[in-house]
Amino acid sequence: MMLSVFLAACFSLASPQTDSIAIVANGEIEKSLKEEIGKHEQVIAIDGGLNYCHEMGIKPTLIFGDFDSINEKFLPLYRDVNQVVLDRAKDLSDLEAALAILSVSKPCLTLYAGLGQRIDHTLVNLYILRRYRDSLVIKTEHETLFAIGPNQGKRTIKAQKGAQLSLLSLVEPVEGIRMEGAQHLPKQLNPENPIFSTTCTDDEISLQVSEGIAIVILHDHPIHPMPTNLEALKLHYDFGLEHSIIEHVHLFNNLRKAETPIVIENDEYQVMIAKNNNEIKLETIPGQVISLIPLFGPAEGIETRGLKWKLSSTTLSHLDEHFVSLSNVAKSKNVTISVQKGYLVCIVNKKLIDTEMLLTQDRTKTKDLIQ
Numbered sequence: 001m002m003l004s005v006f007l008a009a010c011f012s013l014a015s016p017q018t019d020s021i022a023i024v025a026n027g028e029i030e031k032s033l034k035e036e037i038g039k040h041e042q043v044i045a046i047d048g049g050l051n052y053c054h055e056m057g058i059k060p061t062l063i064f065g066d067f068d069s070i071n072e073k074f075l076p077l078y079r080d081v082n083q084v085v086l087d088r089a090k091d092l093s094d095l096e097a098a099l100a101i102l103s104v105s106k107p108c109l110t111l112y113a114g115l116g117q118r119i120d121h122t123l124v125n126l127y128i129l130r131r132y133r134d135s136l137v138i139k140t141e142h143e144t145l146f147a148i149g150p151n152q153g154k155r156t157i158k159a160q161k162g163a164q165l166s167l168l169s170l171v172e173p174v175e176g177i178r179m180e181g182a183q184h185l186p187k188q189l190n191p192e193n194p195i196f197s198t199t200c201t202d203d204e205i206s207l208q209v210s211e212g213i214a215i216v217i218l219h220d221h222p223i224h225p226m227p228t229n230l231e232a233l234k235l236h237y238d239f240g241l242e243h244s245i246i247e248h249v250h251l252f253n254n255l256r257k258a259e260t261p262i263v264i265e266n267d268e269y270q271v272m273i274a275k276n277n278n279e280i281k282l283e284t285i286p287g288q289v290i291s292l293i294p295l296f297g298p299a300e301g302i303e304t305r306g307l308k309w310k311l312s313s314t315t316l317s318h319l320d321e322h323f324v325s326l327s328n329v330a331k332s333k334n335v336t337i338s339v340q341k342g343y344l345v346c347i348v349n350k351k352l353i354d355t356e357m358l359l360t361q362d363r364t365k366t367k368d369l370i371q
Contacts, residue, residue, distance in 0.1 A: 020040045020109075021040060021042045021044060021108065022040035023043075023046060023098070023099075023109060023112065024037065024050075024060070024113055025046045025095055025121075025125075026049050026052075026069050026121075027113040027114050027115050028115065028117050028240055028241045029113035030241075031056060033112055033141060034056040034058065036139075037112055040110065042061045044061060044063075044064060044098060045062070046065050046094050047064070047065030047069050050075075051070060059078070061081070062082045063078060063081055063083045064086075064094065065084075065086060066088045066094060067085055088356075095125065099132055103134075110136075111125070111129075115138065115245060116239075116240045116241040119271065119347060120347045121326070123293045123295065124326055125138065126215060127322075127324070129145060129215060130149075130170070131322075133147035133148060133149055133152070133213065134152065142244075143217055143218065143219050144218045145215060145217050146216055147216065148213070148214055149212070149213040149214075150176075150210055152208070153208060156204060156206040157204070157205060158204055159202065159204060159218055160218075161200055161203050164198070164199060164200075165182050165197065165216070166195060166197040166219065166223070166244075167186075167189055168215040169191055169194040170194065170295065171213065171321055172212045173189065173212050174188060174190070174212035175212060177189070177207075177209050177214070179207045180202075180207075181202035181205035181206060182198045183201050185198065189212075189214065191297055194296060195250060217245060239268075239269065252295055253296075255273045256295075261273070261280070267350065267351075268349065268350055268351055269348060269350060270282075271347050273295075273346070274338060275339060275342070275343050277339070279337070279338040280338070282336070282337070282346075282348060284330035284332070284333060287353045287354050287355035287358055288329065288349065288352070289328070289329055289348075289349040289354055290335065291327055291328065291346075291349075292304075292319065292337065293324045293325070294320055294321070294324065294344055296342075296343050297343070298319065298320040299342035299343060300317065300318050300342055301313075301340025302337070302344065303336075304336065304338075306331060306334050306336060307331065307335055308358060327354075
């Protein structure tokens with residue numbers, strides 16, 4: 001489908017007559033959400049989200065993405081469904097590309113399978129939630145996430161008395177926090193102490209902030225305290241939905257405060273934080289996928305060697321919530337990464353080797369989708 005046709009399809013989906021749109025991505029999903037997803041008037045499958053839709057017996061309205069994670073056996077079954085295929089090499093994720101258009105008319109968008117599976121996509125989707133806070137909610141079986149900023153006034157949502165509620169400051173300080181329906185509220189949060197958790201005292205909460213953007217997370221199960229001994233987590237931490245996103249952020253917060261660099265490693269990932277001009281040296285395989293994501297504010301003065309898309313003072317040395325290095329690839333057996341200011345989460349995917357991307361040119365730009 002040509003981009004112009006896609007735009008028309010998206011604006012049709014996001015018309016005022018459409019009350020709700022479910023977006024199914026390629027993170028982790030619980031089959032118990034099938035009935036809830038099916039209640040939406042429209043369902044958009046983002047790339048591998050089609051696999052989930054198929055398994056749950058849900059026929060999407062639109063299939064969208066670069067199709068690199070769709071089970072090839074499923075596509076022929078959906079020839080009568082509008083399909084939008086993007087180039088694989090682009091400066092935004094498939095989800096971002098869809099939201100850039102869908103959010104124009106501010107429909108009610110609920111993202112499923114937006115967390116888990118790949119921790120780099122999970123972190124990027126938190127930034128996406130901030131950006132599209134007027135219309136987007138992320139849901140899992142046990143958590144509901146939304147973001148609120150200073151120009152949104154008071155936001156009221158349903159809760160459950162006794163449930164846990166967390167506020168998260170990912171980028172800038174959040175001030176003037178006012179909430180009804182929860183106890184022990186802070187007046188402000190900042191990236192140095194980015195997390196606050198409390199308990200709902202009512203079946204409804206109202207929240208507003210005067211400065212900054214807060215991510216709000218409603219949990220229907222207890223949050224487990226993170227061990228302060230990071231050495232104990234080095235070889236077995238699971239970045240999936242086994243842990244709350246709050247537990248992930250606790251981990252990254254502890255990693256950045258560690259005096260010596262610590263690598264968290266399991267069967268799928270190596271995760272570490274670059275900071276303070278400390279050079280990270282990685283032994284890699286050509287084509288190995290590596291994501292670089294700033295956290296707790298921008299990362300500046302970035303220098304990399306051995307990556308296909310180099311970051312440096314002569315190309316691009318600054319990353320923030322609007323532009324991250326997602327799914328970069330190693331082009332040699334050795335990669336080095338350093339940052340002068342800020343914190344840069346380095347995520348090495350141990351199982352994802354994408355040699356095809358080494359030969360691919362960057363063709364699809366964000367501006368091409370929104371102009």
